[in-house]
Amino acid sequence: MPSTCFYPHGNGQWPSPGPPHRQRRQVGCTNRWRLAQTAAGDMLGQAQAWRAFSLTNQTTGSAYTLQLCEIPSSQESPVLLTSSLPPIAASQPAGACPGVPHCPEQSFFVLSQEVTQNAKPDAVLQCLGSIWELHLPYLSRSKTLSELYMNYKKQRNKLLQERSGCIRAGMSGWHGGVRRWTQTLKEDGGMTWMSRGSLRCTLLHLPVHDHSVTKEAVSFALRTLYRPTESPEQWGDAVLSAAVLLGLPDLYQRCLDGMMATITSDTVCDFHQASCKHKQIGLQAACEHWLELFLVTDLSSHIGLRDLPFELLLRTLRCSRVFAVREYDLLQTVLYWIYLQFNTSKQTLPSYSTVISFFCGITGAFLEQPVGYKYVPLFEALHLHGITERHHVEEMEKMNVFPHSWLLHTFSSHYCSIHSGGDMNVTNFSKHSVRFGMIVGGELQEYTQAVGLYGFYFLLKTSRVGDADEFGFSLERLRHWDPALTESCRTTQPFSMRAERCVCYQIRVQSCGGGEWMEKSSGVISQVFGLSKRCSRSKVFAAGGLSLPLYVTFALAFPTP
Structure with a gap:
């Protein structure tokens, strides 16, 4: 039975409709009866026609290939060889x-x-x-x-x-x-x-020795010669390398600006690698600033965390500007990263309970085994002494990650600090302080967060001051009956009744607006906090010219008198 199909001519144009009559057409390697007009339900005929059309194009396309002109030595004059086939x-x-x-x-x-x-x-x-x-x-x-x-x-x-x-x-x-x-x-x-x-x-x-250059990047770079306003689907190393290959400084700068404006959890690792490759300090600094703010809040919940290089992760953890709501969040991020290094086939981020089970299944302490030696600097960069919540401490003890000596030292310091009125061995504030983070966004006039450390509790406060882009930051010592504390905190957590407590604190505010990174810091301030209203509040640290959201870090330390 003849199949009917509406098929295109060799020039890629659909035939104009004509009177309904049968025509005998030669299609590819077949010779079938076709109707001039298609039948909507003839899927087999349509598939055959498109397959024949594709075969014909491949055959003729190879015949039309541009030919290099070579001059035989037997000719008396140089001539240009031309194809006898019709032009493309x-x-x-x-x-x-x-x-x-x-x-x-x-x-x-x-x-x-x-x-x-x-x-x-x-x-x-x-x-x-x-x-x-x-x-x-x-x-x-x-x-x-x-x-x-x-x-x-x-x-x-x-x-x-x-x-x-x-x-x-x-x-x-x-x-x-x-x-x-x-x-x-x-x-x-x-x-x-x-x-x-x-x-x-x-x-x-034009030979290409850089494997990052793709046909798509070359095509886009050449299109910008004809239309400079052309934009790619994604700025990246391929476009940057293509701009270098073709000698296009304007495109190179456009690509750098586009990359700096589109740093996300999907691109930050690739962009940082490209910045190191092309020695672009500005782009490298932008990627590192992005990681300092969003390593915990964004990248830690993305499968792209696996692509973060070890050296870059370590440098970010050691940076005093790294943002986290709690110190335990940084430990959790490191555990996720190590898990992904050993489970490279994972395409989605597992639950945290899966990560805990992975480390619990290890025989002996992970950091004492040969495969774990190289990860020791990551854990040394963490403020483990700032992990004081009960269920977090229990998880640290349950996981076979830390050597017994590490846990003994951490828990002993907790015990000594609680029984000595909160005193801490503070020799380097940036290393020995405990950080608490707060994200400020939206239209609220005031943001508060209650935190506790070694039996002392504070209310961290951020409020708008006058203009929309000016904020005030402060902290206040709480008493055990204060309504800002939850019922479970008042009944299950230790409280220090010490009348006065000398506190060293620092307030750091970071934001990014219009592609510009902004940072304000109060510096390290030492103040004695009491239980009375008169001496329980800190001075207000005011900062303006900021754009939402704000990433506020309160770092606290209790020096020994």
Whole structure:
């Protein structure tokens, strides 16, 4: 039974509807009866037609391939070999991908033809196994392509002069000159002539040694020659490397600005690697600032945490600006990261109970085993003495991560601090302080958070002051009957009745607005907090010119008198 299908002609256009009659058409390797108009339900016929159409395009496309011109030494004069096949249609560029809507070569060809109004190319670039038809007014905007084109012109003029000298020297000298000219054309860096039907243009070879350069990036970079406002789907190392390859400083700077404005949990690791590769200190600093704020709040809940390099994670943990609501959140992030290093096939982030089970299943302490030695600096960078909540301490003891000596030292310091009125051995404030974080966003006029440390409790407070972008930050010591404390805290947590407590504290405020990182700090302040209202509050630290959200860190330490 003949199959009916509405199929396209060889030029990619659908046939115009005609009177309903049967026509005998030759389609690919078959010879079937087709109806001029399609039947909507004839899926088999449609599939056969598209398969035959694709086969025909592949066959003819290979026949239309641009041919390199070589000059035989037996010829008396240099001639340009041209193909006897018909020229490639304007709607199908050489090297394009038929039927593929997002082919990089096709995207570039369509844009270049639109801008140049279907003008003939002056040169053809051979790069990454594809060819790209270029026009001289736009080609000259690229430093690399301009040098290739000018070097070719100089080489060709020199060879033409040699040929003229051979002609004047006689026929024997001419043949030798032809052979030398032909050999030089093959050895002049890959630049020669290319023919397509009656069209003749310069062929430029551009080798690529950087594996990060992709066809999509080259296509986009070449499109910016014709339309500078063109934007890619994603800025990244591929576009940055393509800009370097083609010598496009404006695109290079656009890419840097675009990368700095689009740092997310999906891109921060790749962008930081690209910044190190291209020695871009500004982009590197932006990625590190992003990690200081969002390592815990964003990246720790994303599978991209696995791609964070060890050195960068360690540097972030050691930084005094790293933000976390609790010290335990940083420990949790490190445990997640190590788990992902040993389970590289995971495509989604597991639950925290799965991570705990993984470490509980290890025989012996993880950090005392050969596979765990290199991760010791990560845990040394944490403020383990700031993990004081009961269920967090129990989890630390349950996991087979820390050696017994580490746990003994941590728990002993907790015990001594509680029984000595909160005294801590503070020799370096940035290392020995305990940090508490608060995220301020929205339209509320005041944000508060109650925290406790070694039997002392404080209310951390952030409030708007006057203008919308000015805030005041302070802390207040709480008494055990204060309503800001929860019932479970009053009944299960230890309380110190010490009338006065000397506290060293620092308030750090960070934000990012308009691509600019802002930081305000009160510096380290020492103050004695009492139980009475008069001496239980700190001075207000005011900061303006900030944009929401704010990431506020209160660092506390109780020095020994």
